[in-house]
Amino acid sequence: MAVRVQSDPFDLGAEANAFVAAQAGGMGAIVTFTGVVRDVAGGLQAMEIEHYPGMTERALHKIEDEARDRWQLGDVLIVHRHGRMQADEMIMMVATAARHRADAFEAAQFLMDYLKSRAPFWKKEHTGQGADWVAARDEDEDALKRW
Amino acid sequence: MTIDILYFAWVRERIGLPRETVETQAATVAQLVEELRAREDRYEVAFADLSALRVAVDQDLAEFDAPLDGVREVAFFPPMTGG
Known part of the structure; x- marks a missing residue:
């Protein structure tokens, strides 16, 4: 298991290949999800992501532990x-390995749902009009209720 | 007791500091917030609507009625927007 918080870009292909290669035998399903910067309104000059060093890693490990219980x-x-x-740069990725695909898919979705509203990251959009913090969406909070 | 307080995102911008150390007798997070609000306008502005804020106590998400006994670090921030 690994949780990494970094400012550098990551190589999705290299990460996915290394992840597959590191699995013990019998893992028949690997799911990866990648989040990409969207220019929602047009004119995005940069997306800035702030986080809470220390708590971020702690929160991500807790979310992972929760997924492992399920x-x-x-x-x-x-x-x-x-x-x-x-815009179009990769922000984050998750990968899950399981014997069967249902576990790998569901766990990846669970990790994403919790990561969005329970890990201390905040997005700020910079455009020609200035900079604004992205507001949390009710749908993201609602998404937790299905688990 | 001495507590480190951290601010993130727009809370940090409104208060104008990423972190500070305070000496307080507050028993709960809510009492700490009241002490901060009484200090200066910028705190009053940042803490005007607690429903728009989240709090972490020693790096775990908590409620505003959480006790501060033995706590070293409290952080205030808006709802998170990762992913």
């Missing part, structure tokens, strides 16, 4: 960037 998982990887990024 599904039969092999490794779990969470990589999340902070700092400034441009």
